[in-house]
């Protein structure tokens with residue numbers, strides 16, 4: 134539904150996007166992650182036809198965004214960064230205006246504007262001018278304007294950026310309801326957001342795709358990449374030097390420090406290499422029992438998308 138082939142953009146000496154290839158299938162919700170300056174906005178602008186690439190092609194619903202812009206745009210709802218809105222217009226007037234630009238008939242406009250006002254929770258402010266809206270409501274108007282012509286493809290650049298936590302939750306819920314009916318590509322800095330909403334994640338660094346997969350696939354790969362070992366966290370009580378000695382027998386780099394709350398409890402984090410037919414936690418539990426330590430917590434630490442992101446986009450770790 135969305136596809137890019139060898140998409141490249143150079144701004145003078147800066148290569149913002151470097152030979153990017155991607156595919157988003159119909160009905161998928163894909164999160165687009167990357168640190169500042171990775172090239173996310175530039176990519177989304179090229180995918181939507183807002184910015185011509187230096188080389189490569191982008192298609193929406195099978196239509197090349199440069200050679201068939203009208204067909205491609207009809208299928209697209211694009212929420213650019215910092216939604217441009219007309220501050221002096223009223224909410225419903227603005228949405229009618231956008232619907233007319235999208236070629237909807239008068240009857241369709243009336244029906245669709247009412248529908249998106251309801252779907253986006255804008256009924257209480259429909260008569261307000263855009264200038265008087267909160268940032269969260271302005272963002273909802275931006276989203277409503279991308280949905281008004283029922284586009285199958287949505288490209289959303291940082292849809293929750295700058296919102297307070299309550300507004301973020303509301304906008305996220307709104308976006309959460311869009312999967313299935315729409316194909317969504319959404320950029321974000323917020324890893325938990327992407328972790329919750331996206332079927333699949335693309336990670337961009339230095340203009341190149343460095344990872345693509347489901348959240349589960351990427352986190353599993355990150356866990357495995359740490360020398361195939363499993364990270365285990367344990368909270369225990371024992372003589373600190375002896376605890377260090379026992380845990381470091383399992384992992385020479387085990388970290389041991391005072392646990393939050395004090396009271397003589399220590400916290401240890403260690404990476405246990407793969408053991409034949411034994412769970413890493415069992416090995417730690419056995420070592421603690423043999424050391425005579427009292428254990429109050431023992432758990433496997435799952436790699437988070439955050440860890441994947443840091444590992445893949447860290448300049449020191451970048452390929």
Ligand SMILES: Nc1ncnc2c1ncn2[C@@H]1O[C@H](COP(=O)(O)OP(=O)(O)OP(=O)(O)O)[C@@H](O)[C@H]1O
Nearest residue numbers: 144147148149167168169170171172173174175176
């Ligand atoms: N119009 C432009 N002229 C020159 N350089 C640009 C232009 N737009 C973007 N760049 C450069 O291209 C690179 C990628 O920028 P881009 O805005 O696409 O990154 P991003 O991943 O969206 O970052 P952010 O998360 O900060 O929005 C950056 O080095 C940026 O400075």
